[in-house]
Amino acid sequence: MGNNEWVSTTLGELVDTFGGSVQTGPFGSQLHAADYVSEGIPSVMPKNIRIEEIDVEDIARISLSDAERLKKYQLAEGDIVYSRRGDVEKCALVTKNETNWLCGTGCLRIRIPKNKSITPYFLHAFLSTPVTREWVSRHAIGATMPNLNTSILRNVPIVVPPFDSMNFIGAMWIKLNRKIILNRKINQTLEQMSQTLFKSWFVDFDPVIDNALDVGNPIPEALQSRAELRQKVRNSADFKPLPADIRALFPAEFEETEMGWVPKGWMLESVAKSININPGVKLPQNTVAKYVDMKSLPTQGYSISDVIEKPYAGGAKFQKNDTLFARITPCLENGKTGFVDFLDEKETAFGSTEFIVMRGTTKVHYSYVACLARENNFRSHAIQNMVGSSGRQRVQNSCFDSFYISIPTPSVMSLFAGKVSSYFDKMYCCNVENKSLTALRDTLLPKLISGELSLEDLPDLANQTEPA
Template sequence: MAGEWEEVPLGDVITLQRGFDLPSQDRKPGKVPIVSSSGISDYHSDVGVIGPGVVTGRYGTIGQVFLIKDDYWPLNTTLWVKDFHGNDPQFASYLLRTVDFRSCSDKSSVPGVNRNDLHRIPVLRPPLAEQKAIAAVLGVLDDKIELNRRMNATLEAMARALFQSWFVDFDPVRAKLDGRQPTGLDQATAALFPATFQDSPLGPIPRGWTAKPLPEAVEVNPRRTLKAGTIAPYLDMKNLPTQGHSADEVVGREFSSGTKFHNGDTLLARITPCLENGKTGYVDFLADGQVGWGSTEYIVFAPKPPLPPQFGYLLARSDALRTHAIQNMTGTSGRQRVPSECFSNFQLAVPTPAIAHRFDELTAPLMAKIKANSNESRTLATLRDTLLPKLLRGELTVPQAERCTA
């Protein structure tokens, strides 16, 4: 390790400060990210801190560290870096990731950390030039992960927009009814849609389509087999995404009891506040024929032919379905959940097999690309997390790390 590195208290590298109160009723629409202990949670009109900045959780979610490149508002559940003492902000964000937050936790029912305890933790501080070099090599990996995240958001938005256009707004039918060519469709695809509507229990739907209660078109909580004691992929509720469909982390765990699923199934959180927060996922992370399991608070959707598997996920993300689920929650305040039976009262417009097949052709590649990007990001994150502690302990030089990322 270079002789210029020195061991100092963390407080000599950064000064942490508690975030600011900002009740929901005081928030105004804007572009300034509001940062909670779990990351960006909302946006506001006013700036709390001039960026770039580094934020970590003070209460609630402990141990996650966020580098915020623009101006931001850190909530009172966070600690933000008030002073970098001349050190590189991006390096400081990586350094903070190596800190053992558990050693500074008050061990209460709601985990919390004391900034004064954090300030006393000994860390290694390299010269500024070395800090910038370390941040650059790790930043390349994080930049690619962020690019994949943005690409996935765009791909999913495309799939959701197509679902909304075809199966909710019936845009191609309305266009043909008005004598117009449906926007964005080639002639062969446009020809699959009728030019008139018919009455149904759902209201007017495209002629030749069928209005059905959701369970007649999408199996709810389908039967899956998994023997007790089997080690199988387990998806915890905390790792079910609020945005996008890719699960954050899946681990092997011995099956006892829980919701079972396989590839192509959609998982919808049934309990408050997980449902309201948007926790929904698409199962595409299992091996062929493998059955996974997770929380008993999942509802599983499995579309029946001719509907393709991703139809269930896009349905679960739709405003209409989510509103219906939330309005039908039962139970006492704070412990409400969605009864599976409520979906019998939710009507779907089921298209012809030809349209369902064409929808599959257009959206399956989008879902596959999202999966590929997510897999790449997990690989990059693993590499970053392997290199990070070695770089920050001086066990690995920047040139050596660069060869690992080439």
């Protein structure tokens, strides 16, 4: 492989040239379900494989002794991990953060020792191009459940460009993926901030308890445990009270209603009465509109992915700022919920018949509704009230008659809406940017890899990128 040559080869030839390997992870007989532990060495499974990174959400772990026993399956920086079955076309690059983790059951590991001819960044970029992903899918074994093996991976065609082009492609690949990951992390932080504020103000009533404690007002017995927990927080060295002007918007006492205690001047009302559930929206048959299916709803956060357009032929209809809530098992238990931020004003879209559409009203802002849909007590109530045969249970609209929410004064609702809406706006901007970055990554880089474009065609972009 020369510095100025385009070289056609296969993954297997590359691996053999540099003394690497393509190997499977441990089989089930080597690592049983009972062997996984709550704390230990992470084991990368197919569900953890993402193009941009290894997803650590709910990652499995093994003991130190098992990790030592299965040392031959350890991961090292620069390795590439594939799934052996299912979504076999995607692969993830191992960074220094995942060094010494385990290549788990159901995975394959590609390892090429460090050399001057090919970088792991370029190789991962090449294996992630649409052409290569299609090749892997086409050669996988099995129609209903595609399976991958070492022989198939070794036969993957690889084209290695001249050194400068390879370095540039690898650097751009990493740069774009890191920005996508950063935007995702920003969104996760904003989502957590939204949920934390919602719980503090409308579930735990922290500002009201603070005011009551400060003026010496009694705390109802039903709320004593919350007050005790709050007092511990107040006594901590890093406690920061709300600004005085914000605290002044909250009452300093509670009042009892038929359904329980609520901050004085607030209302306790059922979801059915306070929020618009499955609002009526017109969308004529066969009208081409944006469509969201169940797999597009996230299990965490709010960002809806893979929105397409197709003629309307039935399904849940929704508009901008609505919240989509999965009503069927196991989607509800898995957390499927999304916020509609991709439509224009008054534009109507549609989706799965298994969506419940939740819309804000004049007294309950849409940001409150979105946070409520992610609140643990609300989700538990919906899950416990599912009806139907095993495996096909659904939430009925009637379950919202018996779940009550605290509705604050308009001034508090407006303050909450202002804060959380700004978080949602930022999340939307990050999502839009990620779509652009993904499109750039998945269209421009393959053209560079194939030779359709050269560095001379992209002087500005090339000058902005340092070698990986």
